[in-house]
Amino acid sequence: MSELQSKSKILLKKYFEENSIISSDIDSFNRFIDIELQLIAEENKEVEPTIIPTNVEEFKIRLDKITVSKPEITEADGSKRDLMPSEARLRKLSYSAPVHLEISAHVNGVQRESFKTQIGSIPIMLKSKYCHLKNKSVEDLIKVGEDPDDPGGYFIINGTEKVIVAVEDLASNRFVVEKTTTGISEYVGKIFSEQGSYKIPHQLEKLKDEVFYLSFTRVKRIPLVAIIKALGVTKDEEIMKLIDLPNNSEVFINLYEFVDIKTTEDAMDYVAKKIGITQSREIRLERINEIINKYLLPHIGKEEDSKYEKAVNLCKFLKDFILMSSGEISMDDKDHYANKRLKLSGDLLADLFRVNMKVLIGDFLYNFQRIVKRGKFPSIKVIIREKLLTQRMYSSMATGNWSGGRKGISQRIERLNFLQMVSALQRVISPLSASQENFAARALHPTHMGRLCMSETPEGTNIGLRKNLAILTKVTGDIDEKELIETLKNLGLETVKAK
Numbered sequence: 064m065s066e067l068q069s070k071s072k073i074l075l076k077k078y079f080e081e082n083s084i085i086s087s088d089i090d091s092f093n094r095f096i097d098i099e100l101q102l103i104a105e106e107n108k109e110v111e112p113t114i115i116p117t118n119v120e121e122f123k124i125r126l127d128k129i130t131v132s133k134p135e136i137t138e139a140d141g142s143k144r145d146l147m148p149s150e151a152r153l154r155k156l157s158y159s160a161p162v163h164l165e166i167s168a169h170v171n172g173v174q175r176e177s178f179k180t181q182i183g184s185i186p187i188m189l190k191s192k193y194c195h196l197k198n199k200s201v202e203d204l205i206k207v208g209e210d211p212d213d214p215g216g217y218f219i220i221n222g223t224e225k226v227i228v229a230v231e232d233l234a235s236n237r238f239v240v241e242k243t244t245t246g247i248s249e250y251v252g253k254i255f256s257e258q259g260s261y262k263i264p265h266q267l268e269k270l271k272d273e274v275f276y277l278s279f280t281r282v283k284r285i286p287l288v289a290i291i292k293a294l295g296v297t298k299d300e301e302i303m304k305l306i307d308l309p310n311n312s313e314v315f316i317n318l319y320e321f322v323d324i325k326t327t328e329d330a331m332d333y334v335a336k337k338i339g340i341t342q343s344r345e346i347r348l349e350r351i352n353e354i355i356n357k358y359l360l361p362h363i364g365k366e367e368d369s370k371y372e373k374a375v376n377l378c379k380f381l382k383d384f385i386l387m388s389s390g391e392i393s394m395d396d397k398d399h400y401a402n403k404r405l406k407l408s409g410d411l412l413a414d415l416f417r418v419n420m421k422v423l424i425g426d427f428l429y430n431f432q433r434i435v436k437r438g439k440f441p442s443i444k445v446i447i448r449e450k451l452l453t454q455r456m457y458s459s460m461a462t463g464n465w466s467g468g469r470k471g472i473s474q475r476i477e478r479l480n481f482l483q484m485v486s487a488l489q490r491v492i493s494p495l496s497a498s499q500e501n502f503a504a505r506a507l508h509p510t511h512m513g514r515l516c517m518s519e520t521p522e523g524t525n526i527g528l529r530k531n532l533a534i535l536t537k538v539t540g541d542i543d544e545k546e547l548i549e550t551l552k553n554l555g556l557e558t559v560k561a562k
Contacts, residue, residue, distance in 0.1 A: 285334055
């Protein structure tokens, strides 16, 4: 053996002693429990029933701190004790931990009751921060019936080992222009604006009348200039400066079409009429204002003061669209891995928990209102069904059917040999349909090098859609945007402000 091979072997051995192949997945799950759960609770912070007792003016249910303990089991006699993974496998149990939430009820602004209650159970990933096996020595692992070389990174649902497969998807909040083969427009610009539970597709296109149109949510093919004016940028000169193109002829046509719209209110009224809001002008303006704040590029902000930033971004998108469609700059390659993101266990569980949390809130609101109709004023403790959330989570984990109609997200681990298990833990699936051609998406892209395995993909309909991470791949987690922006500001970045 040459000296180079010997050194490589030592380095690799050292790497695997200190790092796990599924460390990214474990970090993702830890982040879900530590940060995402609380963010989901804050998204639904205040809940107001529509039917309240007659003698009460205002009634609010407030959701506060959410906490998760370590996996435990409640025996038939009511006693609770720690549950180990080996016992969960043998007794066909789910390796899960209880989730507690602090809830308070406020009547006319005064706190009526406050308590901490269990709202359900969450499956716990083996070897994660909340697992009993974390930081155990080889001897301790053998004592509790575990294989010391088992990497963890999977779940136990009803005694079956399940892994949540990483999902490869187009990066949200990134504007991508592509050439189309169908439809009216030759080029289409797309962006998926994602913020919390919102994931809203936006589409920018140029039709035969040379006008640029934007579509999102209920807003279908509305002239882009009208929307920019509705966001408060009404001066043609300012729109031109924000777009900042050397050849502005395409923009002039659009500005000329809407030269009569002089104020923000007129622009908002024009958009409201276009999407079919037929009430009085005041109500029209109110409703279109709500639609623009909530559903237009929500990742930039949902507040009134985010409007100028949204207008600046739309002008930037239009500039990119014009330059790419005219061939001045190269087209975006959506198969380039910089334009993709991997959703790991933590992200997928957050999606699932967010949907089921909404179901739980809807359920206890229904129970509360049903009891109020009978003339009673119930305690919130009585109306929360903890089994609802637990059963829905278990059902998705057991079947692999996820929120958003996705299938095959959680899969059973087959342990015919160690390599097969490692392969299952490293799997990446694409949401594209296996029955469609999608040649470009299935092809090996140069950016896969060092990130995805070049050879491991199944033959047949799934070829190129089911991939595997390279053994040394590490997936970076979410970057703290506020921290990044502060760093950039210190380096001289200036904040966009309305003039």
